[in-house]
Amino acid sequence: MKHILFVAIVVLLNTELGLGANMPHDYLDCPDPTKAATMIFEKQVQRAGRWFRFIEETISFPEVGINKDPITCIMVKDLAKDGQGGYATVDGNVGGNSVKIYLRSQLGQGLHFSVAVYT
Template sequence: MGKTTFLFVASAALCLYLCTAAVIKEGTELQDSLVICPKPGDAANKLQIDTNINEPGHWGVTERTYSYPEGGFFANPITCILVQDLSSDGKGGSVSTLEGGLNAKRLTIKLRSQPGHGLNYKIQIYTS
């Protein structure tokens, strides 16, 4: 095995390990955005939710909980979750998973703003 091939294989193995380790457990909080999409280009991914959350801020912290779908469950398991912070001022909040997620049929998240700032997120959820 040549040096270039070895580096490629080692990089791929490290990425596989990190991607697997990056699966978010319930209750995990991240800054800014949440991206859990093991196979982003997979043609089997079907967009189920495509929504924007835009809520102005106030003097304190804004916290909101959202469940998808709003009632019941998706017919198929979730294959890809994208929660993108759209704040252009770098003052985005955090995203927490409260229930469900990847391979589940439901997702509940909590969005939390920085003090004095609002929520500005794009949410996309795909199923198989």
Template sequence: MHINRTMISSTSLLLCLAVIVPLVMAESISNPNEINLRTKGASHNLILGQRTWGDRLLFHQVVDVHRKLFRKVTYDVKYPSGSYGNANISCITVIDLKSDGTGGYPYLKSGGVGYRSALINLLSQRSHGLHFNVTVYGK
């Protein structure tokens, strides 16, 4: 009896698919949040610290930088714009206003919670712009 190699490879492929597909489907169904993130996209927010009683708004800026085709866009947000502020930072929120997953990524480069200054770098995805709401709270 002669067995054809293509027959064995197609049988192996079908067997693998019969095992893998139900496992993947079971994982997707058991984790509904993952499905939700895939369909609606995700924002890239950065929240450092937390607001406490007596905090006041120290800084607010809406960053809107247009896209550059086939390139990434970067933008630095600096608080305070001068040398140093007179209040200690207790909370920094950088909210991505693009909720479809195409927004940029915020990074804290220096300073932050417990300091009197902060430098936040915003980096876009390739061929996309930046749209963030940056707030700093402190006492």
């Protein structure tokens, strides 16, 4: 009975916290790849999972200062290919000068992402 209750709580937490299977693992906002001439930001994020916890990371571009050129392409790729990867949400878009990328793992899993921003 305790095991069934534990599994039910884990499933409920995943559902309530918005981590259902319908969330995308990758994020791609690149309307015209021919205009994505210069990669101005690249970062690899790899963090180990922790038992019964979510791993989160926020990436800001620009990290400091001001970006004067409009962003032409934002690519966030989940490199975990086993279905256990995390999820990416983005605050900002192509045409803007800044972007914040929020990465969140699945429960008990780690993060393994590649992030690239182009102008």
